[in-house]
Amino acid sequence: QKEVEQDPGPLSVPEGAIVSLNCTYSNSAFQYFMWYRQYSRKGPELLMYTYSSGNKEDGRFTAQVDKSSKYISLFIRDSQPSDSATYLCAMILIKAAGNKLTFGGGTRVLVKP
């Protein structure tokens, strides 16, 4: 079983719709949760990160963490064709020997005009 599970998609939505992405994880010791966006043949771009359970909003993006269920979500409001990309969730297990990211496999999103 992978430590972080993410539906690979593709997830196809019409322009203007809400995109809903999620990840589940098995290790309750994960403490920081990130969302990255990766365009084809580019490096991942950090969108948001959060530590505590609850919601965090940044513009059109809302990140949600439920530590009791080991479940995180990312919502993209008013989606645009430029949001078409692969979205990666990532988590950090805080420890003395560094803060390596453990990634989900990524969900490919296609926003159709």
Added chain:
Amino acid sequence: NAGVMQNPRHLVRRRGQEARLRCSPMKGHSHVYWYRQLPEEGLKFMVYLQKENIIDESGMPKERFSAEFPKEGPSILRIQQVVRGDSAAYFCASSPLTGAVYEQYFGPGTRLTVT
């Protein structure tokens, strides 16, 4: 304000040759991470370095792979005697020493093709 820089962007090597990948972290960042993205797979951690120190190499294959981050110059990921299975995108990320230490910013990657 330059981001994380990686070069070369594309690298083609024949089986048995050496591949050397370079990474310059963002200005003010002193932590460097290397990740590998195999075709149709997610990003996997390889190694974490600070200047002149390897802090965590738990994701690094035991043979043929090495990494360094010298006092001066970029971090280097070295792959000796490359094999076809080493073909992948290699990404470097950096984070600051203080403040937002959990925010890792990625470079554009080096795409290694082994023929």
